[in-house]
Amino acid sequence: MPRVRIRPFAERDRAALRQVFVAARDAAFVWAPPGSHRPKDFDATIAGEIVLVALADDAPIGFASIWQPDNFLHNLFVHPEFQRRGVGSALLAACAPYFHATATLKCLKRNRVARRFYGAHGWSVRGEGKDAGGAYLVLGRDGYG
Numbered sequence: 001m002p003r004v005r006i007r008p009f010a011e012r013d014r015a016a017l018r019q020v021f022v023a024a025r026d027a028a029f030v031w032a033p034p035g036s037h038r039p040k041d042f043d044a045t046i047a048g049e050i051v052l053v054a055l056a057d058d059a060p061i062g063f064a065s066i067w068q069p070d071n072f073l074h075n076l077f078v079h080p081e082f083q084r085r086g087v088g089s090a091l092l093a094a095c096a097p098y099f100h101a102t103a104t105l106k107c108l109k110r111n112r113v114a115r116r117f118y119g120a121h122g123w124s125v126r127g128e129g130k131d132a133g134g135a136y137l138v139l140g141r142d143g144y145g
Contacts (some may be wrong), residue, residue, distance in 0.1 A: 002056045004087055006094040009051035009063070016060040017053065018042040024062075024077035049074055052094050054087050064091040064100050069083055071144070073105040092121055099144035109135045 009017075017128075018039035025037040047089045054062035062078035072097060078087045104126065107114050118139050127138035 004085075004090050006052055006090055007055065007066050009046075011054050013053050013060045013063075014043070017062070018061050020060060020062060020079045021045070021075075021077055022077070023079050024083075027080040027083075028077075029112065031110060045075055050093060050098050054078065054082075054091050056082065056087075062087050064095050065101055065112055065122045066095055068098055068100075071099045071101050071103045076105075088117060090123065093102060096144060101144060102140050102142050104140045106136045107139055108133060109137055115139075 002068045016028070021042040022037045022039055025032075031123055047062075049065040049067050051063055051065045053060050056140065058062065062108075064077075065075040066072065067074050073092075076088060076091055076095075078091070105118070105123070106129075108119060109115075109128075117138070121141070123139040123141045125137050126140040129138065
């Protein structure tokens with residue numbers, strides 16, 4: 001695999017990241033009906049957030065987005081072809097400077113792969129809830145800031 005580089009979002013990334021968003025969500029949320037994840041949903045999900053982009057050979061292969069006022073990791077998605085190669089870990093590490101206290105995220109209970117990933121990176125369960133997407137866990141990680 002080519003060397004992965006992380007940099008801030010640029011408008012030129014939007015079309016490729018829309019496709020990453022759909023492919024990664026389709027792969028992760030296998031219980032969702034076909035067509036549930038649409039490219040235009042990417043735009044709404046990152047609005048007002050800090051977005052970091054993972055690139056391989058200058059092509060976007062993943063992204064993370066942070067709602068900084070709440071130290072909330074809103075999205076972290078890697079194209080399925082590049083998963084389990086350290087891209088998610090690199091994105092997560094690149095997010096650290098943007099957190100200024102305990103960071104949190106929501107992870108669907110059904111998403112066992114993501115739960116294992118975050119657990120391996122020091123995130124622990126801080127609460128739980130349910131919304132339109134289903135039952136979720138609130139995960140947190142101390143030590144930022």
